[in-house]
Amino acid sequence: MKKVRYIWTLVLLMVFTSGFASAGTSHEEGEVDVNELVFGHINDAYSWHIVSIGDTHVTIPLPVIVKSSTGWHVFSSEKLNEGEYEGLYIAEGGAYDGKIVERNAAGEEVRPLDISITKNVLALIINSAILVWIILGCARWYKKHPVENGAPKGGVGMIESLVLMVYNDVIKACIGPDYQKYAPYLLTAFFFVLVNNLMGLIPFFPGGANVTGNIAITLVLALFTFFFTNAFATKEYWKEVFWPEVPVWLKAPIPMMPVIEFFGLFTKPFALMIRLFANIMAGHAAILSLLAIIFITVKIGPLINGTMTFVSVAFGIFMTALEVLVAFIQAYVFTMLSAVFIGLSRVKEKEEKE
Amino acid sequence: MGLLTPDPGLLFWMVVVFGIVFFLLAKFGFPVIIKMVDDRKTYIDNSLKAAREANAQLANVKAEGEKILTQAREEQARILKSATETRDKIIRDAQDKARLEGERLMEEMKKQIETEKESAIRDIRRQVALISVGVAEKVIRTKLADGKEQTELISRLVDEMVESSK
Known part of the structure; x- marks a missing residue:
């Protein structure tokens, strides 16, 4: 229990420091065009x-x-x-x-x-191909091995444990009774975000593109969640949106609560979109900015440059390691929040409560 | 800088690519994995159940065996006991019978001996009587030549008779 708390403290610390790091980078523009360097990477290219x-x-x-x-x-x-x-x-x-x-x-x-x-489209296609290859590869493994042979080992076992973690701890826990209908979408979203996040951290060719740090990508993901949330929502959900259980003067004649609730429909996926985009984008920007220190300090002199190179590489390693964690956490959070939103749209009438 | 404005081209490709990925994975990927995991779970559950049943059966068989063994032992003891009893009884019966038979034979013997004895005594008596009579005859024949002596004899005889009848 104590260990878990330490880990969480560490994680929170890391998140805060990464926030400061990304906030601080904008001031570090020297003769080297850091702005171009960083945003040239973050933005799409032909x-x-x-x-x-x-x-x-x-x-x-x-x-x-x-x-x-x-x-x-x-x-x-x-x-x-x-x-x-x-x-x-x-x-x-x-x-x-x-x-x-x-x-x-x-x-x-x-x-x-x-x-x-573009670069992002190609990266998207490559990453998707990798994702499809991994998951269908696992599925093929299951087809080849009868149940009696036991659980898979190695890569397939790893994917299986990830699938089960999302399936049992997130989907089943957050959605409630008819979770099975939504499981394929949420699992796809999780692995899609995870693979794209991780591929973005590989600094050379097939990886390195800032795919999930692009708002178009997260927008589409958020729209899918929006669709799955509202398309199969229960009557009770719509009733809670347009006629919530609040004092009457809050909803008539001026429909204050219904308006707020109605905007809530859109702010939820909007938050999903911005969260994923900002996290990944900031991560890429932070790592690049840290590495840019090396090139900025070249002009100051070899001593400072050497020291700063060491610091920059150390921080770069730290940030990259942190980003690996963030890649997973963001995929997890995206899936979990999508599941929670879907779960909220599945509300049943509260017969038991009254 | 168009960081916050989604690019239509990328949007288009994202919809296409994610749609395809979603279709493929939702149709051929995750359901297979989840189904197999569920199947495995059912299989393991069933195996566990079967193992538990087998175990219970084994324990049952053991208990059954033990019970049969105990029963056999009891039966054995019972049979042995009854055999002993039967034997003792037979022996006792035989002894009784033998004793009774012996007694009976003895009795018969005794009776026979008695009878024999009596008949022998009677015989002897008769013989003695005959012999006495013969002797008496002879004595009398010799002695009865003289009248006086006859009278004396008679009177002596009478006396004797009287005496003996007393």
Whole structure:
């Protein structure tokens, strides 16, 4: 019991320090363009930059798929390196900084319909493929091994214990009676977030993309939770939203409580969206900022640079380890809160209470 | 910086990719795993139950065996006891019978001996009487030549008779 408390204290400490670390980074902009370094990573890109050795940039060009005013355009993002291509170019500054834009008749920059396979999309596809491969691999293991042979070992056993942990401790505990209907979605969400979080922490090619730290990704996840929460909600749930059990003057003639409750429907998934996005984004930003210290201090002198390099690497290791924990915790929290929201939408009439 | 504005392209791909992943995993992934785990749980439960039953049966068999053994032992003791009793009884009966028979034989013997004795005595008596009579005859025949002596004899005889009848 004491040990658990120590661990939690440590975790909380880590979370706070990580908060300070991410808050502090914005002031550490030196001659090296830390802003570009950090946000260049955090934001999406049309090509996947792997490494630069001297002046050679090792980059994977990705397909650009755009429907502009002149119709569909599909080409490699390499073509954009030289500037405009087929009337399209990457905007610098302005509202659409870093995105593909075209000029309309009035000469203003406008965004065409852009469904390019960007860095995040490719990472998303790779991570999803890995996820599907892992889970279907486990499922295949079960098909090959009859029940009598006992429980799996190794990787399959690990995935199984994770599945069971989420299934028993989160889904079953939070939703209540008809949890089975929601189990596939919640398990998918958990593993999806977990795999994407962890892949984001691998610093080289197949990983390293800031997928779950992108608001579009978390928005879709939150929308799925919103759908599963409200699509199968009980009558009692809607009654509690529009006619909650509060003094009448709170809901008529001015429907104060119903309005609040109604907004609650949207704030819940909104919180899910922001929480996951901010946590992962801040984690990436913190690690990058810490490592940027090395390059900022180069100009100050070798002694300080050496010391700071040591400090930065030490903190970097600490932050990365912390982020591994956060990757799991955020996946867990996302799943748990989704389960709780779904559980709330499954309220039955309180016959037992009265 | 468009950090908080979701990019439509990424949104589109996320919906597509997550939709596919969700479909695949929800259809072929998690239900299989969960079903197998449930099946395994049922299997383990059943195995445990069967083991418990087997154990109980084994214990039962043991108890049954013990019971049968005890019964057999009791039966054995009972049979031995009854055999002993029967033997003793037979022996006692035989003894009794033998004694009775002996007694009976003895009695018969005695009776026979008695009878024999009596008949022998009677015989002897008769013989003695005959012999006495013969002797008396002879004596008388020799002695009765003389009248006086006859009278004396008679009177002596009468005396004797009187005396003996007293």
